[in-house]
Amino acid sequence: MEGDTGNRSEKEVAVVTGGNRGIGLEICRQLASGGVTVVLTARDAERGAEAASKLGLPNVVFHQLDVGDPSSAARLAGFIEEKFGRLDILVNNAGITGTTSNVDDPEAFRQELAGMDLMQRIEAINRHSTESYEQAEKCLRTNYHGIKAVTKALLPLLQSSSHGRIVNLSSYYGLLRFFSGDELKEELSNIDGLSEQRLDELSELFLKDFKDGQLEARGWPNEGGFAAYKASKALANAYCRILAKEHPSLCINCVHPGYVQTDMNFGSGHLTVEEGARGALMLAMAPKGGVTGAFMDHTEVASFV
Numbered sequence: 416m417e418g419d420t421g422n423r424s425e426k427e428v429a430v431v432t433g434g435n436r437g438i439g440l441e442i443c444r445q446l447a448s449g450g451v452t453v454v455l456t457a458r459d460a461e462r463g464a465e466a467a468s469k470l471g472l473p474n475v476v477f478h479q480l481d482v483g484d485p486s487s488a489a490r491l492a493g494f495i496e497e498k499f500g501r502l503d504i505l506v507n508n509a510g511i512t513g514t515t516s517n518v519d520d521p522e523a524f525r526q527e528l529a530g531m532d533l534m535q536r537i538e539a540i541n542r543h544s545t546e547s548y549e550q551a552e553k554c555l556r557t558n559y560h561g562i563k564a565v566t567k568a569l570l571p572l573l574q575s576s577s578h579g580r581i582v583n584l585s586s587y588y589g590l591l592r593f594f595s596g597d598e599l600k601e602e603l604s605n606i607d608g609l610s611e612q613r614l615d616e617l618s619e620l621f622l623k624d625f626k627d628g629q630l631e632a633r634g635w636p637n638e639g640g641f642a643a644y645k646a647s648k649a650l651a652n653a654y655c656r657i658l659a660k661e662h663p664s665l666c667i668n669c670v671h672p673g674y675v676q677t678d679m680n681f682g683s684g685h686l687t688v689e690e691g692a693r694g695a696l697m698l699a700m701a702p703k704g705g706v707t708g709a710f711m712d713h714t715e716v717a718s719f720v
């Protein structure tokens with residue numbers, strides 16, 4: 416099996432966010448096939464329960480979780496506490512692009528994309544996307560604040576594990592090279608000088624600059640579209656690094672899965688979900704004492720810049 420996790424202790428417990436489809440569903444499948452008890456979570460109870468049951472694995476349970484709703488994260492923490500008393504692995508996978516696509520015929524568009532090279536596909540998807548303030552705000556709320564809320568709710572349970580691991584599905588688009596301004600780039604690189612409060616302020620500043628048409632002037636990532644997605648992933652990366660520093664007993668890392676065939680890109684990725692899940696699974700199943708505070712490009716440690 417692709418990215419086989421081996422037959423690890425059945426007693427390990429994992430939570431995967433956005434586990435009902437795409438890369439998250441594949442991570443659930445492979446973790447559970449490797450013997451981990453998986454709490455597959457999804458914001459929509461029907462879609463989540465159906466995905467969990469289709470996996471047909473006895474060690475997969477479903478629980479509702481909307482990462483944008485802190486009360487939902489608190490309910491999940493209560494469930495894990497009561498059922499397992501601890502958590503070994505948290506995979507923060509749920510994410511959105513913060514855009515709306517204006518494609519009339521998705522099937523025809525898929526076929527059009529299939530005839531293009533990778534860069535052309537990304538450019539075509541961007542040309543058919545719009546990004547409103549409302550969507551940008553939702554993108555920050557899901558990809559940055561959502562990761563924080565879920566992590567905070569589950570942190571005490573991860574600390575109860577002898578080997579707590581957090582894996583954040585990041586993106587190449589979260590790299591600091593996409594920022595056009597040196598000031599923001601330097602601030603987000605300097606982890607020792609950053610705080611969670613400052614990251615929250617930067618999230619607000621991004622939205623203000625978005626509203627005022629000042630993204631370019633401030634040096635936010637703006638070229639090539641997906642501005643909120645890029646900013647949200649960069650802020651989530653910085654949060655991951657801060658958290659890894661604060662909690663040296665845990666392994667907390669980010670991973671870019673590659674360009675993977677999922678709904679997020681009209682199935683135009685060049686990697687299958689099995690291939691895209693490989694880096695996240697490597698981190699999720701890494702032995703104690705492994706890398707922490709790192710960015711992985713697929714399966715290789717890489718720069719945050």
Ligand SMILES: NC(=O)c1ccc[n+]([C@@H]2O[C@H](COP(=O)([O-])OP(=O)(O)OC[C@H]3O[C@@H](n4cnc5c(N)ncnc54)[C@H](OP(=O)(O)O)[C@@H]3O)[C@@H](O)[C@H]2O)c1
Pocket residue numbers: 432433434435436437438439457458459462480481482483507508509510511557561584585586587671672673674675676677678679680684
């Ligand atoms: N595909 C790629 O090429 C690629 C590249 C780089 C990074 N990534 C990252 O990899 C992760 C997974 O992406 P994917 O390609 O598998 O995307 P996908 O197929 O679009 O799936 C996204 C998942 O996130 C869930 N989700 C969205 N908002 C949520 C919320 N508020 N609460 C809970 N779940 C929520 C979705 O649930 P619903 O079904 O309810 O919408 C869905 O299960 C994302 O973080 C993405 O940014 C993907």
